[in-house]
Structures are given as structure tokens and as C-alpha cells.
Amino acid sequence: MSSQVTLGDTTIRMALRQAALRAARAPSVHNTQPWQFVLGGKTMEIYADRRRQLDVLDPRRRQLMVSCGCALLNARVSLAKAGLSTVVERFPDSTNPDLVARITVDEDHGERPDLYLARLDEYVEERRTNRRPFFEEGVPFDIVDLFADAARREGAEVFIIERPEHRLATAHLTHRADEIENADPAYRAELRAWTSDDPRREDGVLAFSVPHVEGTAEESEVPIRDFDTHGNGWLPGQSRSSLNQCMLLLGAYEDGPIAWVRGGEALERMLLEVTRAGYAASPLTQVIEVALTNNLLRLELGLAMHPHVLVRIGRAPTTTATRRRRLAEVITEAEPG
Numbered sequence: 001m002s003s004q005v006t007l008g009d010t011t012i013r014m015a016l017r018q019a020a021l022r023a024a025r026a027p028s029v030h031n032t033q034p035w036q037f038v039l040g041g042k043t044m045e046i047y048a049d050r051r052r053q054l055d056v057l058d059p060r061r062r063q064l065m066v067s068c069g070c071a072l073l074n075a076r077v078s079l080a081k082a083g084l085s086t087v088v089e090r091f092p093d094s095t096n097p098d099l100v101a102r103i104t105v106d107e108d109h110g111e112r113p114d115l116y117l118a119r120l121d122e123y124v125e126e127r128r129t130n131r132r133p134f135f136e137e138g139v140p141f142d143i144v145d146l147f148a149d150a151a152r153r154e155g156a157e158v159f160i161i162e163r164p165e166h167r168l169a170t171a172h173l174t175h176r177a178d179e180i181e182n183a184d185p186a187y188r189a190e191l192r193a194w195t196s197d198d199p200r201r202e203d204g205v206l207a208f209s210v211p212h213v214e215g216t217a218e219e220s221e222v223p224i225r226d227f228d229t230h231g232n233g234w235l236p237g238q239s240r241s242s243l244n245q246c247m248l249l250l251g252a253y254e255d256g257p258i259a260w261v262r263g264g265e266a267l268e269r270m271l272l273e274v275t276r277a278g279y280a281a282s283p284l285t286q287v288i289e290v291a292l293t294n295n296l297l298r299l300e301l302g303l304a305m306h307p308h309v310l311v312r313i314g315r316a317p318t319t320t321a322t323r324r325r326r327l328a329e330v331i332t333e334a335e336p337g
Contacts, residue, residue, distance in 0.1 A: 069264020085110030
């Protein structure tokens with residue numbers, strides 16, 4: 001006897017597909033989009049795509065997992081907006097480390113929709129990684145606290161870099177990490193592979209979203225990564241990333257895959273709140289990627305936590321949305337039955 005697909009089942013499947021669409025809009029390291037989404041009758045599974053791992057920059061897969069965590073948060077936001085109760089399992093299968101998360105719609109046992117998450121749904125499409133020069137105006141303390149609280153709601157530890165000596169240490173170590181990475185030919189080759197001036201490309205960092213620079217962006221007090229590997233960056237060369245801008249460091253006391261995924265969820269929740277408040281953000285992760293500067297940053301800032309991502313926040317002109325891979329490449333739907 002064939003099963004009947006009820007209106008409720010259809011509604012759930014549509015909500016899961018929308019959640020996958022939202023998840024695919026998440027930020028990712030170098031816009032690698034290292035994920036696959038598998039939709040079942042009442043489930044959505046998020047898989048890490050190791051083929052898109054940055055072997056030189058991210059040998060431990062930290063940034064890959066942070067990226068998948070961002071996608072997971074977007075899916076949770078979408079399902080909360082749909083008013084569905086869900087059960088979220090992170091790494092539910094110990095035999096398959098690439099299965100990052102499983103979300104099950106369960107009206108009887110699931111967690112009720114989070115209204116604070118639901119209100120962020122409309123900002124998923126608006127969120128951008130913004131590498132344009134930031135305006136001089138600062139971010140008010142109460143707004144900074146709002147952003148930090150958004151990350152803490154997802155279990156992250158947040159360190160607001162505000163003391164002058166901490167700002168100086170962060171700037172110095174970011175420069176040092178930038179120099180170490182750019183001195184590695186393998187790093188530069190990997191960066192070239194994930195940057196392009198071809199507007200038809202559906203992944204990677206494209207020329208229209210990066211500053212036109214030469215060398216290693218030495219004009220900035222806190223250097224943004226030089227993505228202009230082909231010399232065709234469209235944005236102004238002076239990023240004006242300064243010591244006095246708002247910088248938040250997100251991390252956790254643990255330093256493994258679950259902590260990295262949860263860190264990605266915290267990061268994306270914060271970025272959506274940043275977008276909601278009318279601000280811009282961009283990552284400054286070189287200092288975290290290099291083991292030497294990572295350890296020195298913990299020492300200089302007196303951190304007990306492991307840092308996962310450093311973000312600068314401020315006002316900036318709007319920037320163009322990056323392209324995404326075709327949905328057929330990232331979403332698989334099981335047939336109802």
C-alpha cells in the first residue's frame with residue numbers, strides 16, 4: 001500500500017527546502033561553500049564537503065566547520081521563521097565525521113521556535129562580507145554588547161578588543177600572521193585558486209568584492225587579507241582597517257569540531273544581528289590561522305578560550321552579494337515514500 005503525502009508533510013518538505021536555500025547563503029571561508037544538504041521527509045542533514053577544504057590555510061578543518069556552522073544557523077533561522085519545532089543533533093553519527101548536523105522537524109519532542117532567531121530570517125539575503133573602507137564613526141557600546149550577546153546565545157565566548165594594549169597586540173600579530181602566510185608559496189597558490197575575476201564563477205572570492213591592492217595591504221593598521229591575486233580588484237585600495245574600529249573575538253574553551261561548528265552558529269547569529277542593525281562586518285582571521293600568532297594572541301590578551309574568528313564591525317557602503325553554487329550541486333532531496 002503506497003503512503004499518502006499529507007498537506008502537513010508537504011508543508012514540512014517545503015520548509016526544509018527553504019531552510020536549505022537559506023543555509024546555502026551562509027558565509028564560508030574564501031566562499032568555498034564546503035557543504036552538502038540532504039533533505040528527507042522531516043529531516044535536513046548538513047555534510048561537510050572535504051573536496052572544498054583549504055589544505056594549506058585550514059589543515060585542521062576549523063574554518064570548514066565554522067562555515068558549516070554558519071549554514072546550520074541559517075537553516076535554524078528559516079525553520080524558526082516557519083514556526084516549526086525541531087531537534088538539532090550535531091555530529092549525530094560517530095562513524096561519519098562529515099555528517100555535521102541533522103535537523104528533525106518534531107512537533108511533539110522538538111524545541112519550540114525561537115522568536116529571536118525567526119526575526120533574523122529577512123536579513124539572511126542582506127548579509128554581506130564587506131571589505132570596503134569603513135567610515136570613521138565608531139559602534140556605540142550598547143550596540144557592541146548587543147552583537148556580543150547574540151554570539152553568547154549560541155554558546156560562544158566573546159572578547160571585545162577595546163583596551164589600547166590589546167588593540168596594538170592584535171594589530172601587530174595580524175601583520176605578523178599576514179607576512180608568514182604570504183611568504184608561503186603554497187598558501188599563495190591556494191589563494192589564487194580560490195580568487196577570480198570571472199563574473200560567471202559561482203564560488204571563491206571574486207574581483208568585484210575585494211580592494212585593489214599590491215603586496216600585502218601594508219597601509220592598514222590591521223590588514224585585511226589580500227585577495228587581489230590577479231590585480232583586478234574593484235574596490236578602493238585603502239581599506240582603512242584601523243586600530244580604533246570595533247573588533248570582536250569569538251571562541252570557546254574547547255578546540256575541536258563541535259566547538260568549531262557551534263562557533264560558526266554564533267558567528268552567523270552575530271553577523272545577522274550586525275546586518276539587522278545596519279552595520280557591516282568582515283573577518284580578520286589570519287592571526288588565528290597561524291599557530292604561532294594564535295598562541296601569542298592568547299598570551300597577549302590573557303585568553304583562557306581558544307579563538308575561532310576575529311571580526312571587525314562598522315559602517316560601510318553596501319557591497320555586492322557573492323554568487324552561490326547551483327542548488328542541484330548542493331541539495332539532494334529524497335523521494336517521499
